[in-house]
Amino acid sequence: MSETHFEVIVLGTGLTESITAAALSKAGFKVAHLDENPYYGGDEASLTLDELAQWADERTLSSSASEPSRYAAAQRAKFRSVSRSGSVLPNSRQYSLSLSPSVIPSNGPATSSLIGSGVSRYGGYKLLERIAVFDRLGKVRNVPGSKEDVFKSKDLSLVDKRRLMRFLMFASGEFEGKPELAGNETTPFPDFLRNKFSLKQDVIDAITYALAFCTSSFDPTLPALHRIRRYLLSSGRYGASPFLVGQYGGAGEIAQGFCRASAVHGGVYILGRKILSITHIELSSPPDGTEPAFSLQLDDLEDRLTADLIISSPDYVSPELRSIAGLLPPDTLDASQGTSSVARCIAIFDGPVIFPTSPSQQTLAGSEDPSLTSADADLPVESDAEPQSKVDTAVLVFPPGSLPGASATASATVLLTGEGTMSTPAGKCIAYISMPIDSQDSTPCSAETLLKPYLQATLSSVTTISTPPEALFSVFYTINGHRELYPRLSTADSSSRVLVTPPSSPLLPESMDDAACNAEALFRHAVHLLRPGQAGTVEGLWPPLENQDEEEDSW
Structure with a gap:
């Protein structure tokens, strides 16, 4: 590499890390962005079906006899109870499956970052068409949206x-x-x-x-x-629904868009190479910006990389760095929401999805923002004739105790996305199921045992298949609770030079906003530490966009 020293090295391409890297690059910092995965997005990646199957296999303890890297070992500790269908469906590359399903509030930090950074131009968004509840009588009932x-x-x-x-x-x-x-x-x-x-x-x-x-x-x-x-x-900013659904897999595609924005402004990207070591360089005098604080060695890269500041996903923080690593307070995360483990399922099934017809169905006509695009041609039009209608995006919620044989204490949430989200081939749909579980349970059930009743109830309730429906492909896994992922980390102070990215909320509509808020906190810390004289002149996370046509051509 011609250049090996950077002001900031960011480890992991999750959404928080990617927003932070884009903001720093746009502000003129020299940034290197590394990820051991061959794809963008980290734990929020959008994967093809083959990639998802490989992801699941790599996170089972028996899947590899070779010595895992620090990152791989951390991933296996984070993702437990991983199981998947044996056979993979054809047309793998036509699927874009999210490891972190989410919906985006139409008015909030995430949409502000998408628009302010220009990353909104790199993707498309649809309004969430329906939110419904599975009631205690076993019926799907729409939640009034207006x-x-x-x-x-x-x-x-x-x-x-x-x-x-x-x-x-x-x-x-x-x-x-x-x-x-x-x-x-x-x-x-x-x-x-x-x-x-x-x-x-x-x-x-x-x-x-x-x-x-x-x-x-x-x-x-x-x-x-x-x-x-x-x-x-x-509600009302882009249409009747308060939520948007990102196309091509959502959060992972958006993270890649922020990486693209960083690269356009000089960010250097290295994916798919193991990080062999991270060394803290002890300085004989207080840092003055002329000596690097850290040295990194990558697999199959002769030159070592050096940096003044490291911003890292927790999976890359070595035991040697934990004593000096700091976690920025996740101000947007309710303490009650950040301590549970989460059981998840990704399932593919034959569509279409059928929901009860809303009393008033509205299209997006006349409500589009030029900064956000939306594939809205096949949203339902008002019709009182049909008691049920096809939908392409929906959320179905199971309150505690609503489903016999399932959890009586926790709710389960199902995000349904169809072909209009560009994440699945025609005629197929994806169900993302998530449910918090007690991470302190001494005898936890597998994710598949916990979520299979919700999958069966969802398929029986929202499809027209007369025979008992089955998922064509499914993956189940559990994400360990945050208190287990952030052990013995102190809160970052103003001099911290190893910043560990804080967790985002596991709630479906909160994770994107949390990532944007956490990224802004990381950005401001980096500016204050590396360029203290400029800290007071930074008015916001995103400077005005310039030369947009040139930016498009340079990618």
Whole structure:
């Protein structure tokens, strides 16, 4: 390599790391971005079907007899209970399967970063068409997405509609000083809805698990209200839904877009090479910017790389660096949401997905933003004739205890994406299932045992197959809880030169916003440390875009 010294070396191409690398490169820092994987995205990658099968095989303990790298060993400790279907479907490259499924609030830090950085031009986005709840009677019921839906609903009495509208008005406003909330900030959210707004149980379930995305009946009220307000205020920016779904696999494709933005502004990328060692160079005097603080040796690369600052995914932090590594406080992550392990499933099945027809179905006509594109041609048009309709993107929520034989204490969330998201061939759909589990359970069940009932219920509820439906291909795995992934790490102080990227929320609509917020904190720390004289002049994460045509041609 002609250049081997960099101001910042970023390890891992997950979304937080990729946003940070793009912001630093755009701000004029010399950045090298490394990942042992041959693809972008890290734990949030979007993979072809063959890549997903290989990913699963590499994270089973019996899959390789060779000595794993530090990163590979960390991955096997993080991802447990991995199992997959034996045979892989044809047309593998037509699939783009996300390891970190997510929906993007239409108004929030993630969309601000996409637009401010120009990365929104590199991909496409669709509105989430439907959110529904699997109720205790075994039926799929739509969650009203607008005031019009509430008043047209046939499932609610007039009294229930008024009570629901009173709550929605409360939740969308400045509720912090309201008497209803006083003293109830930590009250379990379902109890708050029942005691303060006299809502029925089925309405409470819909609000708690499909609007607030709570994971249990014990989740506190104030964080749930904050989430609901964010989502209510996102409705109408690009259409009726508060959420967008990224095409080509979502988070992984978006992470690659930020890597592209970094490369355009001088970022150097090295993928698919093992990191053999990271050495801390002890300095005889306080660092003045002229001597590197770290040296890295990569497999099959003769020259060592040096850096003044390392920003790293936790999987790359060696035991030798843990004593000086610091974790920035994840301010956007509720403590209650960051400690559970999460069981996940990725399943492919024959489409289309069928949902109950919403009282008012709206297209995106007239609501597009020039900075965001959306494949919206086949969104449903208003029709009162059909009780059911095909959808391409939807979220189905299973409240605790709603499914016999499944969890009575935790909710499960299913994100459904079809061919319109450009992530699957025509006629196929993908179901992403996630459910928090107690990481302290001494006898945990496998991810497949936990999630198989939800997969079967989803396929039976949203497909038209007359025979008992089966997934064509599936992968199950468990991600260990964050308290297990960040042991013995102190909080970063102003002089920390090894920054470990903080975790994002496991909640479907929060992970993207968390990544954007965490990236901004990392960016500002790097500016303060490496260029203290310029720290006060940095107004925002993204400078104004210049020479956009030239930027497109240089990639």
